Amino acid sequence: MIKFLKKRVEMLSEKFAQYEQLRVDAENEDQAMSCGSFNPRFLAKIRRSKAFSSH
16 A cells, blocks of 8 residues: 555656646746747747657
8 A cells, every 4th residue: 555655646746747847847947938939830840849758
């Protein structure tokens, strides 16, 4: 039973970490767009490269 609970806690921690990374990425993207430092095509290229590297 303890092993099961530990495994569940690990799974939840991983999911939370993934969610946090997505949230931070979206926030950084919004900041980049608002200050005009990147153009939308460049941001799309970054998103594609992140999606490709995460699989």
